Amino acid sequence: MGKTYKGPWSKGRRRNVMALDDVSLQVREGRTLGVVGESGSGKSTLGRLLIDLESPTRGAVRFRGRELSHRGREESLAMRKQLQIVFQDPYESLNPRMKVGHALTEALAIHTKMTKGERRATAEEYLERVGLSADDFWKFPHQFSGGQRQRVCIARALIVEPALVVCDEAVSALDVSVQASILELLRELQRDLGLTYVFISHDLGVIKNIASDVVVMKSGQIVERGEVGEIFEDPKTDYTRELIAAAPIVDPHSKRFR
Numbered sequence: 164m165g166k167t168y169k170g171p172w173s174k175g176r177r178r179n180v181m182a183l184d185d186v187s188l189q190v191r192e193g194r195t196l197g198v199v200g201e202s203g204s205g206k207s208t209l210g211r212l213l214i215d216l217e218s219p220t221r222g223a224v225r226f227r228g229r230e231l232s233h234r235g236r237e238e239s240l241a242m243r244k245q246l247q248i249v250f251q252d253p254y255e256s257l258n259p260r261m262k263v264g265h266a267l268t269e270a271l272a273i274h275t276k277m278t279k280g281e282r283r284a285t286a287e288e289y290l291e292r293v294g295l296s297a298d299d300f301w302k303f304p305h306q307f308s309g310g311q312r313q314r315v316c317i318a319r320a321l322i323v324e325p326a327l328v329v330c331d332e333a334v335s336a337l338d339v340s341v342q343a344s345i346l347e348l349l350r351e352l353q354r355d356l357g358l359t360y361v362f363i364s365h366d367l368g369v370i371k372n373i374a375s376d377v378v379v380m381k382s383g384q385i386v387e388r389g390e391v392g393e394i395f396e397d398p399k400t401d402y403t404r405e406l407i408a409a410a411p412i413v414d415p416h417s418k419r420f421r
């Protein structure tokens with residue numbers, strides 16, 4: 164599939180930006196696909212297409228055999244419940260005036276037929292599931308730390324019981340130690356809930372930590388793909404070798420630079 168955006172006007176012309184150029188990939192269920200590549204290589208565009216926030220301009224995205232339509236029909240709402248996203252900045256993706264409990268029950272109101280009481284109980288359950296407490300239901304986003312806010316965003320994505328969660332630079336704004344605890348939480352939730360992740364990050368240390376498969380992107384194309392071990396131990400392209408060489412890889416378990 165591909166995705167072209169209208170670029171900015173320049174000298175009376177508007178050039179197209181080919182954000183994704185003929186990308187073909189399969190996300191394996193129950194695994195974590197890491198997406199790496201330099202800034203502007205198309206990672207976030209790919210993430211948005213995978214969860215139907217936007218449509219490709221060429222080709223299609225299929226989820227369990229059915230094409231995503233991006234047209235807001237009832238059927239597509241049901242499909243979109245299966246496809247959730249967690250962004251980099253939890254402060255921007257949460258409404259500062261909304262208690263986090265309501266941010267969670269809102270998602271349930273859209274996607275389920277639960278009663279108000281059931282929605283509240285489910286929200287409290289998911290707050291605990293992500294390492295927060297049921298009392299946090301009544302707090303506002305500013306009453307949390309960055310790491311805790313990201314836990315709220317994870318709870319909000321998971322509460323509708325999705326199959327696939329795209330994490331777009333989900334830990335990039337966090338300290339290394341907080342990153343490690345969020346990655347651990349994501350791994351635990353994946354195991355317990357049978358989730359599939361697409362994990363987008365410019366940080367190869369993070370990708371090495373969480374991904375089972377990796378695609379390397381450059382200028383809207385996939386230039387290399389494989390299991391995480393192969394990519395890091397035996398990169399096939401100079402581009403991947405350079406990405407690896409440029410990254411000061413911190414192992415979140417040892418917290419030592421290597």
Ligand SMILES: Nc1ncnc2c1ncn2[C@@H]1O[C@H](COP(=O)(O)OP(=O)(O)OP(=O)(O)O)[C@@H](O)[C@H]1O
Pocket residue numbers: 168169170180181182200201202203204205206207208209365
């Ligand atoms: N809505 C848009 N309108 C116009 N151009 C866009 C739009 N979104 C992305 N682009 C362009 O598409 C290309 C890919 O962008 P994308 O955000 O997917 O890259 P990325 O790999 O996520 O980069 P980063 O690591 O900086 O987040 C870039 O050239 C970008 O400027």
Ligand SMILES: [Mg+2]
Pocket residue numbers: 206207208
């Ligand atoms: Mg991006």
